[in-house]
Amino acid sequence: MTVVVWIVEGTWQACIDAARRFAQGMDVILLHITEEGPAAAARGARTGLLGRSHPAHDPGKRIEAAAATAAANLLDSAADRLGRPARRASRSGRAEHEVTAACADADLLIVARDGDLRRLGPKSLGPATRFIVDHVPCPLLLVWPDEPPALASMPPHPPPPPPKRR
Amino acid sequence: MPPGSVIAETSSVLLLLVVLGGAVIKPRGLPEAVTAVPAAGVAMALGLVSPHAAREEISQLLPVVGFLASILALAQLSDREGLFEAAGAVLARGRGNLLARVFLIASAITAVLSLDATVVLLTPVVFATVARLHARPKPHVYACTHLANTASLLLPVSNLTNLLAYTASGLSFTRFGALMAIPWLAAIAVEYVIFRLFFASDLRVAERRPPPENAQVPFFALAVVAATLGGFVAASALGVNPAWAAFAGAVVLAVRALLQRRVTPAEVVRSADLPFGAFVLALGVVVAAVVGNGLGDAVRPLVSQGTALPGLLAVAVLAGVLANLLNNLPTVLLLLPAAAAGGPGPLLAMLIGVNVGPNLTYVGSLATLLWRRVLREHDHEPAIGEFMRLGVLTVPAAIAAAVVGLWLGLHVIGG
Numbered sequence: 001m002t003v004v005v006w007i008v009e010g011t012w013q014a015c016i017d018a019a020r021r022f023a024q025g026m027d028v029i030l031l032h033i034t035e036e037g038p039a040a041a042a043r044g045a046r047t048g049l050l051g052r053s054h055p056a057h058d059p060g061k062r063i064e065a066a067a068a069t070a071a072a073n074l075l076d077s078a079a080d081r082l083g084r085p086a087r088r089a090s091r092s093g094r095a096e097h098e099v100t101a102a103c104a105d106a107d108l109l110i111v112a113r114d115g116d117l118r119r120l121g122p123k124s125l126g127p128a129t130r131f132i133v134d135h136v137p138c139p140l141l142l143v144w145p146d147e148p149p150a151l152a153s154m155p156p157h158p159p160p161p162p163p164k165r166r
Numbered sequence: 167m168p169p170g171s172v173i174a175e176t177s178s179v180l181l182l183l184v185v186l187g188g189a190v191i192k193p194r195g196l197p198e199a200v201t202a203v204p205a206a207g208v209a210m211a212l213g214l215v216s217p218h219a220a221r222e223e224i225s226q227l228l229p230v231v232g233f234l235a236s237i238l239a240l241a242q243l244s245d246r247e248g249l250f251e252a253a254g255a256v257l258a259r260g261r262g263n264l265l266a267r268v269f270l271i272a273s274a275i276t277a278v279l280s281l282d283a284t285v286v287l288l289t290p291v292v293f294a295t296v297a298r299l300h301a302r303p304k305p306h307v308y309a310c311t312h313l314a315n316t317a318s319l320l321l322p323v324s325n326l327t328n329l330l331a332y333t334a335s336g337l338s339f340t341r342f343g344a345l346m347a348i349p350w351l352a353a354i355a356v357e358y359v360i361f362r363l364f365f366a367s368d369l370r371v372a373e374r375r376p377p378p379e380n381a382q383v384p385f386f387a388l389a390v391v392a393a394t395l396g397g398f399v400a401a402s403a404l405g406v407n408p409a410w411a412a413f414a415g416a417v418v419l420a421v422r423a424l425l426q427r428r429v430t431p432a433e434v435v436r437s438a439d440l441p442f443g444a445f446v447l448a449l450g451v452v453v454a455a456v457v458g459n460g461l462g463d464a465v466r467p468l469v470s471q472g473t474a475l476p477g478l479l480a481v482a483v484l485a486g487v488l489a490n491l492l493n494n495l496p497t498v499l500l501l502l503p504a505a506a507a508g509g510p511g512p513l514l515a516m517l518i519g520v521n522v523g524p525n526l527t528y529v530g531s532l533a534t535l536l537w538r539r540v541l542r543e544h545d546h547e548p549a550i551g552e553f554m555r556l557g558v559l560t561v562p563a564a565i566a567a568a569v570v571g572l573w574l575g576l577h578v579i580g581g
Contacts, residue, residue: 008302009297009300009301009302009303010300010301010302035303035304037304037307037308037550037552037553038293038303038304038307038308040528040550041307041308041311041528041550041553042285042289042290042293042307042310042311044311044527044528044529044530044550045285045289045311045314045528045529045530046285046286047190047529047530047534048285048315048493048524048528048529048530048531048534049281049282049285049286049530050186050189050190050198050493050494050495050496050530051189051198051199051202051442051445051446051449051495052238052282052439052442057286059285059286059287059289059290062290062293062294063289063290063293063307066290066293066294066297067293067297067303069294069297070294070297070298070303073297073298074300077300114367115367116366116367117370126367
C-alpha cells in the first residue's frame with residue numbers, strides 16, 4: 001500500500017500530520033512539484049530586453065537551480081516531520097497534471113485545501129486542488145491546513161428556484 | 167531608391183523586421199548586432215537613409231548608449247559586491263507582507279539601476295529568498311517581472327526607452343523624475359492591488375521565520391550607487407550630462423574591483439555589454455529609414471499635442487499597442503520625433519505606454535510571443551496563460567492610472 005503526500009509550500013505540515021495519523025504502515029512517497037512558470041517568466045522577461053539577451057545572463061537558469069535546491073530542502077523538512085523512511089519524488093510541470101499522474105499506482109493521496117480557508121465551502125479549493133479532486137484515480141484524503149472553520153461558516157441553502165411560468 | 171516612395175518605405179520596414187527577427191531568433195546564438203549592423207549598412211547602401219541622417223541618428227544615440235552601458239556596468243559590478251544578495255537578506259529579514267517587501271525592493275532597484283538589473287540580477291535572488299522562506303515563489307517572481315516594466319517609469323536611467331525620450335525631450339533629470347513620480351506610484355499601486363487579489367490563495371500561505379542570515383552589507387557599493395544618484399541630480403542642476411555621473415560610478419566600482427583583483431579587465435568590459443550598444447545604433451539607423459520614408463508623417467497626426475487627458479491617454483494606448491506589435495525599443499524610436507514635438511506631456515505618455523505595455527505578455531511583445539510559437543523553438547514552453555491573464559488585468563488599469571497621474575503632475579508641476 002502506498003500513499004502519495006503532495007508537499008506544497010505553506011500547507012505541507014498538515015499533510016504530513018495526516019499521513020502520520022491515517023497512513024500508518026503504508027509506504028510514503030513525498031511528492032513536490034516545481035512550477036515552470038517562474039523560470040519561464042524570468043526567461044521571457046530577459047527576451048523582452050531586446051538586444052540584451054547575453055547567454056551568460058539567463059535568470060531562468062539561476063531560478064531552476066534555486067528551485068531544485070528549494071525542493072530538496074522542502075522534502076527534507078517534510079521527511080523530518082514524518083519521522084519514518086519515505087521516498088521522495090520531485091517533478092516539474094503543471095502541478096495538477098503532475099500530481100494526478102503521480103497517483104496512477106497509489107492507494108491514497110493526501111492533499112491540503114489551498115483556497116479560501118475562512119469558511120467551509122467549495123471555494124476552499126484552489127484551481128489546482130479542484131482539478132486533482134476531480135481527476136485523481138485513487139482515494140483521496142483532503143485536509144485543512146489549519147483548524148477548520150466553524151460549522152456556522154457554511155453557506156445557507158440557496159433559495160428555491162422561481163416557479164416556472166407557462 | 168527615391169526617398170519617400172512606397173518601395174523605399176516597404177524596403178525599410180522589411181529591413182526593420184529582419185533586425186527584430188534576428189534579435190528574437192538569434193541565429194546560432196550570435197549577438198543581435200550581427201544581424202542589425204549589416205541591415206543598417208544595407209539601408210545606407212540602398213539610399214533608404216542618407217549618410218547625413220544616419221550620422222545624425224548615431225550622434226544622437228551615442229551618448230544614450232554610453233549612459234546605458236555605464237548603468238549596466240554599475241549594476242553588474244554592484245552585484246559582484248553583493249548588493250543583490252544583500253537585497254535578498256533584507257527581504258528575508260522583514261516581517262509580514264512579503265509581497266509588499268518584494269514590491270518595495272523591486273521598484274527601488276528598477277528605478278535606480280534599470281529594469282535590466284531587476285530582470286537579470288534581482289529576480290533569481292527573490293526566487294531563492296522566497297523559496298527559503300517556504301512561501302510560494304510564483305506571485306513574487308511575477309511581481310519582479312511586472313515591476314521591471316511598471317516601476318521603470320520614474321527616472322531617465324530606469325529604462326532605455328526613458329533615456330531615449332529624455333535625451334530628445336530637453337527635460338532636466340529632476341524634472342523628468344518629478345513629472346513621473348505620480349504615474350510611477352499610481353501604476354505600482356494598481357499592480358499591487360491586482361496582485362493581492364489575483365494571487366489571494368497563494369499569498370495566504372504564511373512565510374516561515376528563516377534562520378538569521380549574516381549577509382555582509384556592501385557599504386561601498388551602496389555608497390557608490392547613492393552617490394551616483396546624487397550625481398544625476400547635481401549634474402542636471404549644473405547643466406552637465408548625467409551620463410557622466412553613471413560613468414563615474416561604474417569607474418569607481420570597476421577600479422576598486424580591479425585593484426582587489428576580484429574582476430579581470432575583460433569582465434569589466436563585458437559588463438558594459440558593448441555589442442548591445444552596436445545593436446541600438448544600427449536599430450536607430452534602420453528605424454530612421456522607416457520614419458524618413460513616410461511612416462513618420464503617417465504617425466504624426468496620431469500623436470496628439472498638448473496636455474489634455476484624452477490626448478495623453480490616446481498616445482499611451484497607441485504606444486502600448488505598438489510596443490506589443492513590435493517591441494518597445496523600436497516603438498520609442500518610431501514615435502519619438504512626433505511625441506517630442508508635442509512637448510513633455512505626449513512624450514511621457516508615450517513612455518507610459520511603451521514601458522507598461524510589455525507586461526501584456528511575458529516576452530515583451532505579442533509579436534515576439536507569436537514568433538516563438540510559430541518557430542516552435544520552445545516546445546516545452548509551459549502553459550503560461552495565467553501570466554497573460556494577469557497582464558490583461560494589470561496593463562490597461564496601470565496605463566490608465568499612470569496617465570491620470572501624469573495629467574495631474576503636468577497640471578500641478580506644470581508641463
